[in-house]
Amino acid sequence: MNNGVDRKKISHIAETYIKNWSRMAAYDQDDGDITWHVENCMNYIITLSEDNIPTWLAPSSLALVNAAWNEHELVLLYKSLVEAAVALGYTTDTGMMSRVKSVTLQRRRRVPRVSS
Numbered sequence: 079m080n081n082g083v084d085r086k087k088i089s090h091i092a093e094t095y096i097k098n099w100s101r102m103a104a105y106d107q108d109d110g111d112i113t114w115h116v117e118n119c120m121n122y123i124i125t126l127s128e129d130n131i132p133t134w135l136a137p138s139s140l141a142l143v144n145a146a147w148n149e150h151e152l153v154l155l156y157k158s159l160v161e162a163a164v165a166l167g168y169t170t171d172t173g174m175m176s177r178v179k180s181v182t183l184q185r186r187r188r189v190p191r192v193s194s
Contacts, residue, residue, distance in 0.1 A: 113167035
């Protein structure tokens, strides 16, 4: 998989997911339904990031074309969504959070210290 990251794509899709969740929360007063939907969305992203085919069929507005996304982008999308998802009842996936940390640390650049 290509490890390049398209931050605009991640930001746009994260915004789409969060708007979808907010819209659902506005008309569906059953917290269980909302949490179920958010969990499905987050598990969908996890499954794609593991290069597997999800069993849950995402709504067309939330579907991701797997070939257009690489693992780092999917992990960073998960990271972008996790705070909003937790606010709606989602429990973070420990393994995915480890992957988020790993990808985030890989993307940092070390600046050597200058000795005086």
